[in-house]
Amino acid sequence: MIYTITFNPAIDCVMRVDDLAFGRINRAASQEFFFGGKGVNVSYVLSHLGRTSTAWGFIAGWTGAALEAALQEDGIPTGFIRLPAGNTRINAKLKGTVTGGDSSEETAVNAAGPVIDEASLQRFFSQLDQVRPGDFVILSGGIPKGTPKDIYARVMRELEGRDVRVVVDATQDVLMLSLPYRPFLVKPNDEELAEITGCDPLDEQALADGARMLQERGAQNVLVSRGGHGSLLLDAAGRLQFAPVIAGTLVNSVGAGDSTVAGFVEGFLRGTEAGLPETQVYDEAYKLAQACGSATAFSPGLAPAELVNELLARLES
Numbered sequence: 001m002i003y004t005i006t007f008n009p010a011i012d013c014v015m016r017v018d019d020l021a022f023g024r025i026n027r028a029a030s031q032e033f034f035f036g037g038k039g040v041n042v043s044y045v046l047s048h049l050g051r052t053s054t055a056w057g058f059i060a061g062w063t064g065a066a067l068e069a070a071l072q073e074d075g076i077p078t079g080f081i082r083l084p085a086g087n088t089r090i091n092a093k094l095k096g097t098v099t100g101g102d103s104s105e106e107t108a109v110n111a112a113g114p115v116i117d118e119a120s121l122q123r124f125f126s127q128l129d130q131v132r133p134g135d136f137v138i139l140s141g142g143i144p145k146g147t148p149k150d151i152y153a154r155v156m157r158e159l160e161g162r163d164v165r166v167v168v169d170a171t172q173d174v175l176m177l178s179l180p181y182r183p184f185l186v187k188p189n190d191e192e193l194a195e196i197t198g199c200d201p202l203d204e205q206a207l208a209d210g211a212r213m214l215q216e217r218g219a220q221n222v223l224v225s226r227g228g229h230g231s232l233l234l235d236a237a238g239r240l241q242f243a244p245v246i247a248g249t250l251v252n253s254v255g256a257g258d259s260t261v262a263g264f265v266e267g268f269l270r271g272t273e274a275g276l277p278e279t280q281v282y283d284e285a286y287k288l289a290q291a292c293g294s295a296t297a298f299s300p301g302l303a304p305a306e307l308v309n310e311l312l313a314r315l316e317s
């Protein structure tokens with residue numbers, strides 16, 4: 001089983017606004033709602049690829065109830081802990097031109113989200129008893145204010161010795177503190193890696209050094225997404241590869257990184273299930289990761305299966 005864990009899920013309100021300016025009323029040309037948060041997005045992309053995962057994490061209030069109902073309606077099993085107070089956050093994602101500018105940009109305002117109380121955290125830790133050998137646990141996204149920065153590390157400590165592969169998609173201390181527990185995959189983007197290494201901007205050499213540092217500290221596979229510049233993978237077999245971006249038109253970058261994570265996990269499972277040798281398994285995982293990330297970037301929503309397959313075929317040709 002794959003469990004995605006989103007400590008701070010969100011309803012993403014995506015609005016197209018042209019000539020955006022502070023200090024006045026801006027009118028949106030379009031508005032769409034997506035049920036998200038990083039782990040939830042991973043669950044959605046996995047389901048597009050035909051793989052079942054269970055979405056865990058914390059929800060609150062009417063927004064949380066709406067998110068849970070939507071996932072269930074979309075066939076994604078859930079096991080969220082309901083917090084006693086607050087509401088699951090609504091994140092504003094604005095796309096369009098800013099006054100004075102001529103190119104379209106993406107601006108996000110991510111809300112803080114509800115506080116996770118101690119009793120709910122305890123319930124969550126009891127839930128981890130359900131995780132079995134061979135399972136994947138994907139810890140994705142930011143944590144609400146007041147949640148200890150070593151929370152992902154604590155989850156991993158709890159799962160230690162159970163033959164569980166853990167993926168960590170987090171930033172700064174939350175990521176760094178998880179490394180001694182040997183996460184199967186970490187996926188910082190280049191900006192996050194720059195924050196960690198203190199080296200900005202990162203050229204290819206600095207990116208490679210940063211990835212090696214994360215591996216030396218414990219990560220098994222390190223996948224660094226670089227937006228329009230492609231990505232790099234330092235795999236568990238010690239091979240470093242840079243991949244250029246797949247050609248296409250950017251429609252939406254929200255969730256592209258999460259789609260990359262989903263693709264890597266699904267590709268790893270497909271390769272393993274097919275009995276491929278280790279290095280080929282990572283090659284398959286990396287290709288599907290790229291195809292899924294780009295399929296989301298080129299679509300209004302998350303990685304449609306048809307486009308994923310089309311891009312994968314392009315990478316394989």
Ligand SMILES: O=P(O)(O)OC[C@@]1(O)O[C@H](CO)[C@@H](O)[C@@H]1O
Nearest residue numbers: 010036037038091110141142255
């Ligand atoms: O605040 P976090 O948890 O870092 O990021 C949350 C978020 O921006 O990540 C997803 C895209 O990756 C969105 O669905 C969501 O709004």
